[in-house]
Amino acid sequence: MVGVIKIFQRLRYMKRMGLTHVDTRHEIHKIERHQDLEHYKDIIYQCGKCGTCRTVYQDADWAAVCPSGEFRKFESYYLGGKNLLTWGLTSGKLKWTEHLASIFYSCTVCMACLQQCQIPEIHTYAVEWLMAMREEAVKQGYGPMPEQKLYTEHTMVENNPYMEKHGDRLNWLPSHIKQTPDAKTAYYVGCTSSYREQNVAVATAEILNSLQVDFRIHPNESCCGSPVYMTGQTEKAKKIAEENVKMFKDAGIEKIITSCAGCYRTWKDTYPNKFGLNHGIEVKHLPEFLLDKLKNGELNFSKEFNMKITYHDPCHIGRHMGIYKPPRQVLEKIPGLELLEMKRNRHNAWCCGSGGGVRSAFKDLSAFAANERIEEAKETTAEAIVSCCPFCLNQFKANIKNNEIQALDLSEIVKQII
Amino acid sequence: MNNNEIVSELENIVGEQFVSDKPEETFLYHYDFITAEPEGKCDIVIMPKTAEEVQEIVKIANKFKIPLVPWVSGINFGSTATPLKGGIVVDLRRLNRVLEVNEDDMYALIEGGTTWAGLQAYLGKNHPNLMAGVTFSPPGTGVVASCLCYGMFNLGMLGGTGAEFINGLEVVLGSGDLVRVGSCSLSDYWYGRQPLPDLAGLFIGWEGSTGIVTKAAIKLWPKLPFRKDFVLMGNTFDMGIPVLLKLSKAGLGICDIFVFSYNWIQAAIGAYEKKVPLNPLKDNLPVFISGVTTQAYTEKQHEAQCEAIETISKEGGLTEAPQGISLDILPYQAWGAWNFSRGGGGEWIGSYCSTREIIKYYKLARETALKHGHTSQFYSRLLFGGHYCVSRFNINFNKNDPEEIESARIILKEIHEEVSSLDGVVMYKAPKWAHEVYEEKIYPATYELMKKIKNLLDPNKVMNPGHGWGD
Numbered sequence: 079m080v081g082v083i084k085i086f087q088r089l090r091y092m093k094r095m096g097l098t099h100v101d102t103r104h105e106i107h108k109i110e111r112h113q114d115l116e117h118y119k120d121i122i123y124q125c126g127k128c129g130t131c132r133t134v135y136q137d138a139d140w141a142a143v144c145p146s147g148e149f150r151k152f153e154s155y156y157l158g159g160k161n162l163l164t165w166g167l168t169s170g171k172l173k174w175t176e177h178l179a180s181i182f183y184s185c186t187v188c189m190a191c192l193q194q195c196q197i198p199e200i201h202t203y204a205v206e207w208l209m210a211m212r213e214e215a216v217k218q219g220y221g222p223m224p225e226q227k228l229y230t231e232h233t234m235v236e237n238n239p240y241m242e243k244h245g246d247r248l249n250w251l252p253s254h255i256k257q258t259p260d261a262k263t264a265y266y267v268g269c270t271s272s273y274r275e276q277n278v279a280v281a282t283a284e285i286l287n288s289l290q291v292d293f294r295i296h297p298n299e300s301c302c303g304s305p306v307y308m309t310g311q312t313e314k315a316k317k318i319a320e321e322n323v324k325m326f327k328d329a330g331i332e333k334i335i336t337s338c339a340g341c342y343r344t345w346k347d348t349y350p351n352k353f354g355l356n357h358g359i360e361v362k363h364l365p366e367f368l369l370d371k372l373k374n375g376e377l378n379f380s381k382e383f384n385m386k387i388t389y390h391d392p393c394h395i396g397r398h399m400g401i402y403k404p405p406r407q408v409l410e411k412i413p414g415l416e417l418l419e420m421k422r423n424r425h426n427a428w429c430c431g432s433g434g435g436v437r438s439a440f441k442d443l444s445a446f447a448a449n450e451r452i453e454e455a456k457e458t459t460a461e462a463i464v465s466c467c468p469f470c471l472n473q474f475k476a477n478i479k480n481n482e483i484q485a486l487d488l489s490e491i492v493k494q495i496i
Numbered sequence: 497m498n499n500n501e502i503v504s505e506l507e508n509i510v511g512e513q514f515v516s517d518k519p520e521e522t523f524l525y526h527y528d529f530i531t532a533e534p535e536g537k538c539d540i541v542i543m544p545k546t547a548e549e550v551q552e553i554v555k556i557a558n559k560f561k562i563p564l565v566p567w568v569s570g571i572n573f574g575s576t577a578t579p580l581k582g583g584i585v586v587d588l589r590r591l592n593r594v595l596e597v598n599e600d601d602m603y604a605l606i607e608g609g610t611t612w613a614g615l616q617a618y619l620g621k622n623h624p625n626l627m628a629g630v631t632f633s634p635p636g637t638g639v640v641a642s643c644l645c646y647g648m649f650n651l652g653m654l655g656g657t658g659a660e661f662i663n664g665l666e667v668v669l670g671s672g673d674l675v676r677v678g679s680c681s682l683s684d685y686w687y688g689r690q691p692l693p694d695l696a697g698l699f700i701g702w703e704g705s706t707g708i709v710t711k712a713a714i715k716l717w718p719k720l721p722f723r724k725d726f727v728l729m730g731n732t733f734d735m736g737i738p739v740l741l742k743l744s745k746a747g748l749g750i751c752d753i754f755v756f757s758y759n760w761i762q763a764a765i766g767a768y769e770k771k772v773p774l775n776p777l778k779d780n781l782p783v784f785i786s787g788v789t790t791q792a793y794t795e796k797q798h799e800a801q802c803e804a805i806e807t808i809s810k811e812g813g814l815t816e817a818p819q820g821i822s823l824d825i826l827p828y829q830a831w832g833a834w835n836f837s838r839g840g841g842g843e844w845i846g847s848y849c850s851t852r853e854i855i856k857y858y859k860l861a862r863e864t865a866l867k868h869g870h871t872s873q874f875y876s877r878l879l880f881g882g883h884y885c886v887s888r889f890n891i892n893f894n895k896n897d898p899e900e901i902e903s904a905r906i907i908l909k910e911i912h913e914e915v916s917s918l919d920g921v922v923m924y925k926a927p928k929w930a931h932e933v934y935e936e937k938i939y940p941a942t943y944e945l946m947k948k949i950k951n952l953l954d955p956n957k958v959m960n961p962g963h964g965w966g967d
């Protein structure tokens with residue numbers, strides 16, 4: 079009887095808490111991450127096409143989570159569909175086609191779907207085969223999408239996907255920013271802040287100056303490779319990663335602070351875990367760094383910032399890296415600021431629609447996702463939607479109409495109050 | 497047949513983006529990706545948004561004499577939404593609104609593709625004092641689909657099968673005509689099927705082979721302030737079933753009574769299968785695990801009901817599991833049900849039967865499964881105040897392994913044969929092969945009547961051919 083009682087005790091934890099029980103298969107058969115399709119092909123067909131991954135599981139009014147599926151509607155565009163298409167392919171029932179590839183690329187790899195599926199292997203690892211399918215599409219000559227090919231070609235030459243010149247990368251840098259030439263800490267700006275959301279770069283650098291952090295910006299900083307990697311172009315992304323790691327190691331950098339969620343994930347997870355580049359450089363995302371400073375008393379918010387805001391969890395630090403609390407903890411410490419949560423938040427957050435190469439290749443899907451999030455933000459009555467990723471910020475700014483709500487980066491707020 | 501011509505006519509109805517004949521989209525509709533039933537073929541998939549669009553689609557199917565298969569998530573466990581004869585799958589996911597909730601008469605008027613997640617979200621937000629009966633099926637599955645297939649819910653003791661939860665229907669017939677059945681046929685109220693001739697039966701149990709339901713009114717029930725979920729465990733079914741039967745007839749505010757065998761619980765939480773005993777009885781493990789839910793309006797009433805439940809179960813030798821377990825967790829993704837065998841395949845023999853036969857049903861099915869080296873995943877639910885019950889027995893398999901699939905088919909058929917020998921056992925959501933068994937058994941004049949009805953409602957036999965009755 080004791081055994082059965084234990085089972086029930088575990089059952090109790092299932093409501094709203096995802097997978098908390100022991101003894102399940104995936105805890106016994108740990109699955110390696112970052113492998114190719116062959117590695118995952120015997121797991122994928124556990125999926126029963128049941129549709130649980132389409133909505134928030136037992137929370138948030140069962141709201142929709144998948145931008146790709148909600149936009150296109152066909153089952154193929156949800157995770158269940160993608161799983162079974164993958165099975166169809168690996169079991170010879172389907173062949174690679176341009177359309178098949180486009181289905182897999184019509185996905186922001188936001189991972190909101192995985193969070194909802196309670197099948198342990200899918201819950202934990204489905205992103206691995208979503209990525210492996212992209213990698214395979216590239217190997218088979220069906221990926222990436224034409225627009226992604228274009229930006230990749232440019233990135234391989236000019237070190238950014240924005241069709242800008244490498245030589246212009248530091249144009250944002252104002253003369254009042256003080257750098258320490260031999261600092262062991264680098265501010266890794268990233269392409270979006272360098273070329274599009276330069277205010278984030280300026281704000282971050284100013285914050286670091288105010289906190290008297292010895293830092294420098296690598297004069298030859300290049301794209302981290304995320305837009306190349308996320309579109310399945312592993313070899314090219316690896317080459318970029320190797321060059322970056324060499325460049326930063328040669329410069330004696332021991333710590334990177336970045337204000338970009340994508341750069342953070344790429345340096346912290348993709349470089350060591352996918353590319354085997356154990357660079358040993360400590361990587362901190364700005365909110366984590368600020369929180370440390372708040373905790374040890376080096377940072378105090380002396381001024382008020384009177385605004386009702388809502389926080390948007392960027393996928394690349396949220397679901398990809400599990401960072402939900404630090405940005406909120408920083409925001410909560412700001413006097414005058416009122417933080418309102420959107421219905422879908424933290425691991426259930428709706429994606430802004432720009433990741434995974436979607437913004438360049440599927441503009442209509444991307445705008446649909448952004449508008450859905452903007453509407454959700456407005457429902458909270460917040461005056462601004464705040465994020466800590468310049469790519470999310472840029473996406474919101476491009477889609478907000480008639481100043482219906484502001485879009486801000488956390489760094490822009492913090493800069494004003496220290 | 498020229499698919500292009502059909503596709504272009506369909507596109508004129510719903511717009512280009514909601515029709516596809518591309519293999520990358522139709523693949524997901526060839527079969528259910530769960531059961532051991534054979535694959536069908538979906539030639540075209542379409543997603544209508546309104547009843548008028550459904551009517552137009554049916555007209556086109558009649559014009560081209562091409563099959564139409566109503567579909568919500570296609571995982572009904574009997575493979576009855578698998579397009580056996582090809583044709584157009586009408587995916588109802590865009591026809592998914594909750595249109596109205598009538599608090600006085602306690603019903604929800606919903607569209608034909610509404611999911612459990614959609615209905616629960618709506619009620620939770622707007623009518624927290626009302627509750628719907630919900631299945632153990634995943635949140636993305638269909639409410640109307642389930643009701644039409646005699647699904648069973650966690651309010652089964654109150655309302656019976658899902659079919660009995662239906663107050664009224666709006667249906668596009670196989671001929672393309674739109675009809676309403678129930679009180680809604682002559683008023684704006686969808687309170688019931690009485691007192692006109694009850695035509696809902698023309699669509700219930702027919703597996704979408706007589707028409708496509710575009711609207712349905714579903715009974716809701718009051719959510720009372722006091723609720724308790726009892727989990728009662730016993731060593732054997734011989735011991736436990738009489739207790740449940742007694743409880744079902746004791747008038748204790750009970751809205752749900754069900755029983756799982758030990759192995760089902762293990763499956764439902766996805767326990768590692770090597771740790772699950774094949775035959776728990778042999779290891780002296782308690783195999784009988786049941787759930788009883790009661791609710792009441794006042795505390796005193798609640799205490800009295802709970803006390804009676806405790807007394808009856810104690811007298812029958814059952815033990816109560818720790819306090820605080822909530823069974824109010826539906827819809828729920830009972831993922832263990834199909835990933836138990838690492839391979840995602842599962843199918844069950846699910847039947848309605850007399851409450852007299854539950855123990856025999858369990859034993860016959862269990863022995864057959866054990867003979868083939870399978871664990872016994874049995875589940876039964878008492879319905880409508882204990883008037884009858886549903887009993888199901890599950891077999892899991894690796895759906896990527898043709899040998900395992902074949903073996904599952906054999907075991908399922910054997911179990912079906914065994915349990916069908918018991919009086920009154922009739923499978924629901926029956927796959928094609930089980931239908932064939934019943935077609936031979938059914939009273940001949942009854943079967944003739946079914947054929948006439950089918951012919952009348954679907955003269956060109958376009959509606960879900962190969963499924964349902966009388967084609």
Ligand SMILES: Cc1cc2nc3c(=O)[nH]c(=O)nc-3n(C[C@H](O)[C@H](O)[C@H](O)COP(=O)(O)OP(=O)(O)OC[C@H]3O[C@@H](n4cnc5c(N)ncnc54)[C@H](O)[C@@H]3O)c2cc1C
Nearest residue numbers: 568569570571572608631632633638641642647648704709
């Ligand atoms: C793990 C699991 C547990 C389950 N547990 C239960 C349970 O406890 N109780 C239960 O009752 N069921 C259960 N089911 C079965 C089933 O999934 C549910 O009954 C479900 O609600 C049916 O929805 P569906 O979307 O799968 O239907 P589908 O398979 O899409 O449709 C079922 C049938 O109805 C027809 N149909 C669908 N919609 C319409 C319409 N609008 N008009 C006319 N015909 C239509 C289809 O053609 C098909 O024949 C379970 C399934 C799974 C996978």
Ligand code: SF4
Nearest residue numbers: 125128129131158195
């Ligand atoms: S991924 Fe999980 S939730 Fe989604 S359809 Fe498959 S089994 Fe269901």
Ligand code: SF4
Nearest residue numbers: 144185186188189191
């Ligand atoms: S990763 Fe995001 S966009 Fe892609 S299938 Fe999952 S929820 Fe949809």
